[in-house]
Structures are given as C-alpha cells and as structure tokens.
Amino acid sequence: MEHDSLIARLGLDWAKVESEVVEHLSRLVRLDTSNPPGNEIAVAEYLTAELAGVGVPAQVLQAEPGRANLVARLSGSDRQPPLMLLGHADVVGANPQHWKRPPFSGEIADGCVWGRGALDMKSQIAAGLVIVKLLRSLGLTLTRDILYVVTADEEAGSHLGAHWLWENHRSLVEADIAFNEGGGQRFETPTGPLFTVQVAEKGSARLRLTAAGSRGHASIPRTDNAIFHLASGLVRLQSFQPDTLVSPAARRLLGMLAEAYPDAAPAIANLVEEPTWAKVTGLDIDPTLREYVLAGTHNTAVPTLLSAGERINVTPVEASVELDCRLLPGEEPERWARVIQGVVGDRVEVTVVRGRASAPVRDDAQTLDILGAAIAAAEPGARILPYINSASSDARALPGVKVFGFFPSASDVDYMRLIHGTDEHARISDLSFGTRCLFEAVLRAAT
Ligand SMILES: [Zn+2]
Structure with a gap:
C-alpha cells in the first residue's frame, strides 16, 4: 500500500494550520459548556460564525433552549455515502480549586493548551473545523458529502444530542462512516508504534445488590445482619473471574x-x-x-456505591451496593444480572437499575485501510489497532453509522487518564499530529 502523504501534495503552510487549530481550541475551551447545564449554544454560535466566514452554512438544532447541536455539510458527489466528522461540545464540570490554571482559561503555555475539554473533545472539534475550512478554501472536489456534526449532551447520555438528532433529524446526520473520539492512543511496541482505533464500545448496566437482615439493638450480637450478608456476597464477587x-x-x-x-x-x-x-x-x-x-x-462488575445503616446502635434491616458493569457487544443487562446473582448467593438480591446493550462491532476493511494509511503517512512504520472501548460515546446513539474513534496523538501520554481529570491539557505537538492524521484520512476517504 502507498503511504505517501496526500497532505504534502497540497503544499500547505502546516505551521499556519497548526496555529489555527491551537487558537480555535483555546477559544472553544473558554466557552464553558459544563454539562449540566451544557449551554452548547455558545460553541454552536462560534462554529457557525467561523463556517460562515468561508461560505459553509450550518444548521443549529436545539432539543431544549441552549442545548444546541450543529450540523454543517460540504457537498460532494454522491459516488459514496456521506462521511461525518463528529464531536460533542459539552464537557464534564471542573472544580477550579484543584486546578493549577483556571479550567476555562484556554491558556496556551508550556507547549500545551490548558483547560477542560482540551482533550475531551474540543481538540477534535477544532481540528474538524480547520479541516472543513481547508476543504472549502482549497476547492477540492469531494467524492462524497462531508458532514461536520457537533452535538450536545454527550457527557450525560447523549439524550439532547446525538440521540435526539437521530430521532428527530435523521436525514441530516445519516452517514456511512464517522470519525469520532475514542481512539488514537499511541503505544510503542518492540516492532513499532501502534495507534488505537475504536470500532465498538461496551454497553453498560447499573446493578443493585441488596441484602436484608433483622433490625435490633446493636448491644445484642446477631448473625442475621444485612451488612454481613452483603459483605459475604461482595467477597464472592471479588474472587469471581468472569468467562x-x-x-x-x-x-x-x-x-x-x-x-x-x-x-x-x-x-x-x-x-x-x-x-x-x-x-x-x-x-x-x-x-x-x-x-x-x-x-x-x-463483562465486568465493579462495586462503586455502598449504603447501609442509620444509627451506630441499630443493626440495619437492609444493606446495598451498586455495581458499575460494562458489557461486551451482544451481552444483555438482564442476563448479566443473572450471572452476578449466581455469584453473590441467595442472601443477596440482584436488580437491574439501568442497562443498555451495546451495538455490535461495525467497521469495514476499506476504512481501516484508510486509517492505517493515514497513520503510516504521519509516522512511518506505524500501524492501527482496532479495539473495543470500555467507555461509551455518541456512537451509542447512531446505530446506522460506522463510527471510528480516530484522533491520533504523537506522544505516548496516557490521555485516557487525563480526560475528565484536573489540569486537562493537550500538547500542541499532539494536536498538530492528530489534525494531520484526521485530515489525511478525510482526503483519502473523500477525494
Ligand atoms: Zn468525550
């Protein structure tokens, strides 16, 4: 396969492209879209103005006031179905007390852009914006429509974002493939670098384990204690190794x-x-x-929330714990609850609080080849590693689209540990590399 760079043939001033991405990211971080309340309209308006500057119209669609989704389309020929550049505008909240720099400063310092959303995922939104503007200003002929979709509410379940778009404006967001968050982590291996590409994500289930005991004054020791019953079940769960x-x-x-x-x-x-x-x-x-x-x-089951007892001198009638479960594609929450019931024993009752099976793996060899070639063009010898993400994204809401997590990072920094954490920041060198890979993939898929 040919791995020379299509970007190189365009003769771009890449330093200028990079500085545009950095500037947009910094400005986007300064728009506080903590969810709740979201206020994604701030991002939608910013992007609308930027796109209008190069003559690309955008639609802003609000599920509720302020909860804006943006959809823009670059028209190409209909030789291939559309390709979507997908991102979410909302971010998780940030407590400024614990940050070295204010979380919505968007400060550019020490070779990084700092702030909430710098990685998750205003970085990829900024890259997508610059790519759409480049495609338009270079006047490239496209073999397919390019959609630029920036959603609301991903961090709280995609209900007012991707789910709502899919239910209410499906014709606007129908696409064959989408490039989204969830991939691009770099790993050095003995035979060269690997970059993750998300091709599926796990479903989830929230299970509650409840044990009952008899109420009594704690001055009298009794074996029928809800906390002991629950603890016995949890000890069994601790040593459980699922299939x-x-x-x-x-x-x-x-x-x-x-x-x-x-x-x-x-x-x-x-x-x-x-x-x-x-x-x-x-x-x-x-x-x-x-x-x-x-x-x-x-399939996994991790205890995270524990609850029992009201007074020091009263044995509680009930003790409970909730499990965060992540389910492989194909696994059903109810079936997994029965498995866990068998593990914890019959003194503990297992109920499903919430559950969602995940979509099956959806990818295709042609797109994986394109992503592999884009990576190899940016770093010779590098290969992609298609994987199933244990976290979830807007991909859960777009069942008709093959969603690939792809925004590669040049360094081996473990970004998954910085996302949603304090002092979130993106290295400019990684941002530049990710933009290059994403643009290269778009050129290969649509020109
Ligand atoms: Zn995200």
Missing part, C-alpha cells in the same frame, strides 16, 4: 498484538485457544494495552 470471551474483534486485536510483541505471541496463541482471565493478566505487553485486552474480553 473470557474472544469475539472476532478481540481475536483480530490479539492477532495484531502477537505481531507487535513477538515474544508474547505463544502466550497470545494459547490465550486465544483456551481463554482465561489469568492468561490475559499474565500477558507480557504494555500494561495499559493489557487492560484494554482485559476489558475487551470480559
């Missing part, structure tokens, strides 16, 4: 890891043959990649 499920997507990922880590190839082959939890945790590969493999081959 290891090697789906076709997981098998592909493991095959690529075997190539990337030749020394681990025999252990990976053995794992694929007879998969177990212990074989995954024993893999001698990058520890973060190992976590990806673990999450991508198991």
